[in-house]
Amino acid sequence: MTDMIRATGLRKSFKEVQALDGLDLAVPEGQVLALLGPNGAGKTTAVRVLTTLLRPDSGSAIVAGVDVLADPDGVRARIGLSGQYAAVDEHLTGLENLEMVGRLYGLGGAAARRRAAELLDRFGLTEAGNRPSKTYSGGMRRRLDLAGALVAAPPVLVLDEPTTGLDPASRVQMWEVIRELVSGGATLLLTTQYLEEADRLADDIVVIDHGRAIAQGTADELKAQTGGERVEVVLAEPSMVGAARAVLAEVASGEIELKAGGRELTAPVAGGLAALGHTVSGLQQAGIAVLDLGLRRPTLDDVFLSLTGHASEAPAGSPGDPDSAETEEALR
């Protein structure tokens, strides 16, 4: 397979802060790689290096066959970048924004206009195309910014936290747009602090913390690394713990854990549904009342917690606060 993005040993520090600490990345052609990590993990710094906005202290990166350090202009001509806050001109209309980007990629006037209209149509912005983008909703602006990254139909796309700060509905809409993009064959590097987003969109996930890749794999592989399925039982009466534990012991493939104030039991299981069925009938026969019972697979949150030793943090960035993510990145 051919790697459209390959970074080797990227290091970058800001004053005492080591933002990137020997990061390696590879994204094969046509694949989606999610760079997953909390605020300040180094995601944005990595994106800025790969898109020529920032020179690394050491290390190298090749994007679309072009060396980022030796020929930054050549890289810029082959990538599309959409940042974590929508970098569109608020006084320009959607059409004018895209037309300007087209001209700056080197398209002629007529070609730039045609391409702008095409993209507005594709992103459902035709109707709003002649309004200043100031009047757009957050989701519309984000789509316009993403459209800007696609103007030159670049072989490599880099999306830095494309849905941070969006409401849930706009987020789902954005996911659909991105999935459609990728089905068109583009290579995509995506950063996110939403585990669900990485799960939905990416072929491969690199978990990054303190400027280093700490794990890599598909969502399933990462989850498997944390442990397989387990049965969870929340008891109505904490006094029934002993009896419930005895039922679970029949299906458990490992140690049974007790948590949440002594009424929630978790048992790793091998058999999946069969184990769940067995548990249900066992609990019924023993007359143990439960509040909740289920078969759980580990979430990426669990993965994150087990890998980093700290939980993934809630996003601090919001559309009204474009600096926050960057500031935190710099402060760490």
Added chain:
Amino acid sequence: MSTPSAGSDLPAPTPLPYRRPSGPGRALVDGWVVAKRNLIKIKRVPEILVFVLISPIMFVLLFAFVFGGAIDPGDGVGYREFLIAGIFAQTVVFGATFTGAGLADDMAKGIIDRFRSLPMSPAAVLVGRTTSDVVYNVLSLVIMALTGLLVGWRIREGFLDALLGFGLLLVFAYAISWVMAYIGLVVPSVEVINNASFVVIMPLTFVSNAFVPLESFDGVLRQLVQWNPVSALTQASRDLFGNVSASAAAPDVWSMQHPALYTLVWVLGILLVFVPLSVRQYSRAGG
């Protein structure tokens, strides 16, 4: 720089689906695209223009009527006539603040990141910004000239000389725009640039012959005034508009004897220093 270790292949550089312009012409082509973007803003937010145009009118009227009686330039030319060229100079120099504020704003809003990720000339954003600000200055000169004519200012030399005078004012303002561009890229916010430019431009225009005749300064201050490029600019404009009395000789300093030439030397010097400095700062902005 280490070569990536073996693994999967790296592609040959992917072919581009379009042809990019190249060479120094690109800075102008791309610069014009950016300038158009800046000018669209004037169309969308005309309020900006209202204040751009009201403040020079206010300046002309305030100085003409408040100081008009108190200061006598002393060579047979009335103060209002003496004053107008000074106000022109001060206003166009202040206009450079727009350049800095515009860039600081673009930096804060992340548009500069968008531009920097595009395969465009690294000088284009600056060329575009300084160019669109010439438009502001042309508009404010027209408004000030009309106001000046209303309060008694006259062009007493030829029309062509007057045009040269306006041209010199614009060229000098353009150079100062590049200084402000640099400051705009360095400071963190629009508020800072407004204060910073005030701190630089106020002394530059007040320690000059823009509002008071050179003769009223003494000692060190006088040295500063007569070598201040704003003094030369003002002196040259007065000469070209014919706003100096025929009998009064220009002060006996090279800068005042050849004010237009001295102004152009400054313009050249400023551009030689600040164009490369600003372009370099732009290229590493945020890095």
